[in-house]
Amino acid sequence: ADAKSGVVIYATGGTIAGSSASSTDTTDYDAGKLGIETLIKAVPELNQVATVTGEQLANMPSQDMDQKTLMKLSKTISQKLEDPAVHGVVVTHGTDTLEETAFFLDLTVKSEKPVVVVGAMRPATAVGADGPMNLLEAVSLAANDKANGRGTLVVLNDRIGSAFYTTKTNSTMPDTFRAVEQGYLGSFVGITPRFYYSPATPTGKRHFDVSKQESLPKVVILYSYQDQDSALIDAAIKDGAKGIVIAGTGNGSIPTRTKETVKRLMEQGIPVIRSTRTGSGFVSRKEEGIGSGFFNPQKSRILLSLALATGADMATIERYFSAAE
Numbered sequence: 338a339d340a341k342s343g344v345v346i347y348a349t350g351g352t353i354a355g356s357s358a359s360s361t362d363t364t365d366y367d368a369g370k371l372g373i374e375t376l377i378k379a380v381p382e383l384n385q386v387a388t389v390t391g392e393q394l395a396n397m398p399s400q401d402m403d404q405k406t407l408m409k410l411s412k413t414i415s416q417k418l419e420d421p422a423v424h425g426v427v428v429t430h431g432t433d434t435l436e437e438t439a440f441f442l443d444l445t446v447k448s449e450k451p452v453v454v455v456g457a458m459r460p461a462t463a464v465g466a467d468g469p470m471n472l473l474e475a476v477s478l479a480a481n482d483k484a485n486g487r488g489t490l491v492v493l494n495d496r497i498g499s500a501f502y503t504t505k506t507n508s509t510m511p512d513t514f515r516a517v518e519q520g521y522l523g524s525f526v527g528i529t530p531r532f533y534y535s536p537a538t539p540t541g542k543r544h545f546d547v548s549k550q551e552s553l554p555k556v557v558i559l560y561s562y563q564d565q566d567s568a569l570i571d572a573a574i575k576d577g578a579k580g581i582v583i584a585g586t587g588n589g590s591i592p593t594r595t596k597e598t599v600k601r602l603m604e605q606g607i608p609v610i611r612s613t614r615t616g617s618g619f620v621s622r623k624e625e626g627i628g629s630g631f632f633n634p635q636k637s638r639i640l641l642s643l644a645l646a647t648g649a650d651m652a653t654i655e656r657y658f659s660a661a662e
């Protein structure tokens with residue numbers, strides 16, 4: 338890393354900015370309390386790896402992240418990366434929905450420069466807080482040429498993941514971010530990123546231009562289980578949903594009694610994506626609706642919303658989810 342490389346940190350809150358009166362509190366603290374200046378001041382080593390500036394874009398626990406803030410973040414980053422003095426950007430974010438924001442940025446920011454999304458599992462006030470090291474590693478990564486051309490990256494727990502595949506797999510532990518099948522792209526040795534492979538693009542990854550977009554169509558996620566019926570699917574449509582994602586059982590299966598409804602919605606031009614509640618794997622099953630491919634329910638929602646926003650028809654949406662080139 339070159340200490341002269343410009344890295345801009347956009348802070349949005351989360352546990353990395355979390356604080357509690359007790360140093361042993363790692364579960365009931367307030368996320369999104371500390372400002373970006375406090376986070377930067379806590380890690381003077383940042384100046385050894387980059388020329389860092391910070392901007393407070395939001396300050397919230399990530400369960401409150403919304404499409405308005407996402408759009409603002411994406412547009413701000415796209416613009417900022419055009420500045421030749423900026424080598425890369427870092428986004429500090431709560432971990433609960435970090436994968437959604439990271440995936441959104443991966444699909445909407447078109448740049449070879451690194452975009453690194455980082456969080457923490459322990460608040461800044463905790464014994465063994467992971468935030469300061471995670472932030473230092475994220476900035477070191479954003480300042481490094483080897484991070485170029487890899488899309489949006491996720492950093493936590495000394496590891497580098499691809500935003501396209503990485504998901505939160507554990508509710509409380511620091512080693513929660515994984516791509517169960519696809520693995521990591523690299524890790525940190527000290528604070529230096531070490532990649533396992535040269536840059537690659539995930540199969541089927543597409544860019545969505547949201548620069549002229551004001552908002553995104555509403556897509557809801559419904560969880561499948563024994564005894565599920567169509568009541569909430571119908572309610573979602575009544576409530577204004579333009580698309581539905583079902584967190585299906587296994588390989589995207591849904592109860593037989595819901596299939597007529599799914600078929601009707603598809604015929605009306607309302608896409609229904611069948612994903613899986615299992616946490617990993619491909620949904621291939623050919624039945625009513627569209628199989629989500631490798632996308633989990635929350636990533637499917639982001640992808641479907643972007644597809645609808647950019648006017649994709651049903652066949653195009655099917656292609657987006659098929660993971661085809």
Ligand SMILES: NC(=O)C[C@H](N)C(=O)O
Nearest residue numbers: 351352398399431432433
């Ligand atoms: N570890 C965390 O960041 C969790 C927190 N609830 C958040 O997502 O903002």
